[in-house]
Amino acid sequence: MIHFYHVTKKFDRYSTALHDVTFHIEKGEFIFLTGPSGAGKSTLLKLILRQMRPSEGQIVVNGRNLNAMRRSQLPYFRREIGMVFQDFKLIERMTVFENLSFILTVLNVPPKEHKRRAYQTLRAVNLHHKLNSYPLQLSGGEQQRVAIARALINDPLVLIADEPTGNLDPELAQEIVQIFAEANLRGSTVLLATHDRDLVQGTGRRSIVLEHGQLTEERPATPARPPREGAVFGMR
Amino acid sequence: MPRDFIPGHLEPETPANTVSYFVREAIRRIWITKRTSFVSVAMIAISLFILGGFMLLSENLEAAVTRWQGRSRVNVFLDTDATPDQIRAVDAYLGSHPDLRARRFITREQAMARFKSYFANLSGVVDQLDENPFPPSFQIEVTPAIAQSRAFKEEMKSLRAMTAIEQVQFDWEWLTRLRRIIDVVNAVGLTAGGILALAAAFTIANVIRLTMLTYREEIEIMRLVGATERIIRGPFLIEGILQGTLGGILAVGLLFGAFELARHVLAPSSTMLWGFLFVSFLPLQKIAAIVVGGTVAGWFGSWLSVRERAAEDA
Numbered sequence: 001m002i003h004f005y006h007v008t009k010k011f012d013r014y015s016t017a018l019h020d021v022t023f024h025i026e027k028g029e030f031i032f033l034t035g036p037s038g039a040g041k042s043t044l045l046k047l048i049l050r051q052m053r054p055s056e057g058q059i060v061v062n063g064r065n066l067n068a069m070r071r072s073q074l075p076y077f078r079r080e081i082g083m084v085f086q087d088f089k090l091i092e093r094m095t096v097f098e099n100l101s102f103i104l105t106v107l108n109v110p111p112k113e114h115k116r117r118a119y120q121t122l123r124a125v126n127l128h129h130k131l132n133s134y135p136l137q138l139s140g141g142e143q144q145r146v147a148i149a150r151a152l153i154n155d156p157l158v159l160i161a162d163e164p165t166g167n168l169d170p171e172l173a174q175e176i177v178q179i180f181a182e183a184n185l186r187g188s189t190v191l192l193a194t195h196d197r198d199l200v201q202g203t204g205r206r207s208i209v210l211e212h213g214q215l216t217e218e219r220p221a222t223p224a225r226p227p228r229e230g231a232v233f234g235m236r
Numbered sequence: 237m238p239r240d241f242i243p244g245h246l247e248p249e250t251p252a253n254t255v256s257y258f259v260r261e262a263i264r265r266i267w268i269t270k271r272t273s274f275v276s277v278a279m280i281a282i283s284l285f286i287l288g289g290f291m292l293l294s295e296n297l298e299a300a301v302t303r304w305q306g307r308s309r310v311n312v313f314l315d316t317d318a319t320p321d322q323i324r325a326v327d328a329y330l331g332s333h334p335d336l337r338a339r340r341f342i343t344r345e346q347a348m349a350r351f352k353s354y355f356a357n358l359s360g361v362v363d364q365l366d367e368n369p370f371p372p373s374f375q376i377e378v379t380p381a382i383a384q385s386r387a388f389k390e391e392m393k394s395l396r397a398m399t400a401i402e403q404v405q406f407d408w409e410w411l412t413r414l415r416r417i418i419d420v421v422n423a424v425g426l427t428a429g430g431i432l433a434l435a436a437a438f439t440i441a442n443v444i445r446l447t448m449l450t451y452r453e454e455i456e457i458m459r460l461v462g463a464t465e466r467i468i469r470g471p472f473l474i475e476g477i478l479q480g481t482l483g484g485i486l487a488v489g490l491l492f493g494a495f496e497l498a499r500h501v502l503a504p505s506s507t508m509l510w511g512f513l514f515v516s517f518l519p520l521q522k523i524a525a526i527v528v529g530g531t532v533a534g535w536f537g538s539w540l541s542v543r544e545r546a547a548e549d550a
């Protein structure tokens with residue numbers, strides 16, 4: 001589903017955000033991407049969404065070679081990916097509902113279904129009462145949950161989240177991880193970036209670790225705790 | 237359930253799902269930038285108002301021409317001191333020509349009376365004259381078809397050569413001159429209106445360019461979540477189209493107001509000379525043309541600004 005082949009990303013001559021990164025994520029996996037701040041997690045995710053291009057190496061996502069992809073295909077490619085951005089990237093001029101409705105418009109969902117779909121998705125993140133608030137009227141954690149709702153709304157092929165629990169208390173963080181687990185059960189491949197090791201430990205999920213732009217560790221899923229529903233639910 | 241992935245599978249948006257979004261967004265954006273939007277609309281309205289003014293002028297001139305052509309008239313003025321015999325001779329001559337048979341004799345007194353009734357304020361001047369200055373004349377009604385024929389021109393020539401005939405005048409000589417004036421009016425109106433509309437389109441383009449700059453971050457977000465350029469640019473295009481159309485409608489409204497004002501206030505107070513310019517307002521097709529002109533100008537302006545951003549983006 002997501003394949004990196006010797007990917008290097010340099011922003012300038014002196015700093016290398018990612019160095020010779022190779023990994024593979026298969027369809028249906030739920031995988032954590034961890035590493036300290038500045039390790040290159042966000043950069044890696046941006047490369048997946050083709051927000052930027054790698055300096056070297058190849059990236060294949062959903063069967064498409066991102067280096068060779070035509071720009072006209074980019075929007076359609078991105079629709080297959082639900083992305084929770086670290087800085088949320090909500091449209092401030094629009095209410096929560098309008099933010100979601102816009103995505104549904106982009107996804108070609110008939111307007112009369114928008115209300116129901118938006119409400120449903122917001123319910124999942126427990127924010128259905130904020131339908132008509134503007135992002136700036138929400139707390140950081142609430143904005144984050146709107147961003148999550150937006151990524152979830154279409155059951156994307158790939159669900160990517162950049163620090164989706166960064167602004168949430170531990171309890172809520174677990175709930176969010178559970179929401180991702182449910183999306184995973186519905187068929188989405190999930191990649192979750194976080195520097196919160198507690199969140200990763202004990203889930204039994206596979207994780208890859210970045211340090212200074214290099215892939216230092218790949219921990220396989222713990223055999224004793226297979227990545228089933230129970231793995232996540234068991235943490236509560 | 238997530239859809240199964242089909243490589244290279246593209247799913248274009250259906251217009252039905254996006255158009256309502258475009259219109260809602262466009263109206264919202266116009267509302268947010270009320271003042272600049274108003275400038276755009278006013279620019280369009282003014283240029284189309286001027287264009288429409290010329291159209292209205294030529295419309296009424298045209299109408300007058302056709303009106304007058306319907307009853308083409310030849311005036312044969314005799315010498316002031318023409319004898320009754322001479323008058324009878326001319327009458328006989330006219331009577332013998334089928335084309336000129338529909339004649340009416342106007343005596344000097346009738347001519348003076350008519351002048352006085354047309355130009356009441358000048359009647360005092362006429363009364364002070366020792367002698368009636370108006371010559372007797374024949375008024376001949378001819379059909380437009382005959383009036384336009386070559387043979388008729390020859391007849392007029394020989395009529396002019398007769399004794400006791402001072403002058404032969406026919407309407408359509410100056411009607412053709414009027415036609416030429418109409419052509420000029422049309423050309424000037426189209427040129428001026430076109431240039432102004434173009435200027436208005438560029439104003440719209442600049443306003444939208446500025447709007448797009450302020451929306452840059454938002455546009456970037458839209459791209460990241462998979463919005464096509466069509467969805468991103470749609471509202472801007474609609475914004476221009478709405479502004480242009482609004483300008484067109486406003487122009488028609490202003491034009492109608494000005495027309496009614498002229499007809500009811502200006503025309504009656506001055507001499508009848510102006511009356512014929514304010515008889516009819518523009519026909520429906522021309523009203524539609526003005527509004528559509530606004531739409532096109534608005535669309536062109538927004539298209540100009542929206543077309544530019546193609547490079548950029550990683």
Ligand SMILES: Nc1ncnc2c1ncn2[C@@H]1O[C@H](COP(=O)(O)OP(=O)(O)OP(=O)(O)O)[C@@H](O)[C@H]1O
Binds near residue numbers: 011037039
């Ligand atoms: N646009 C950019 N221009 C220059 N340098 C950049 C840019 N984006 C990221 N970097 C650098 O690349 C490195 C990796 O950044 P990145 O945002 O990927 O880290 P991260 O792992 O997501 O950190 P955090 O956990 O704090 O979000 C950092 O040193 C950062 O300064």
Ligand SMILES: [Mg+2]
Binds near residue numbers: 041043163
């Ligand atoms: Mg980051």
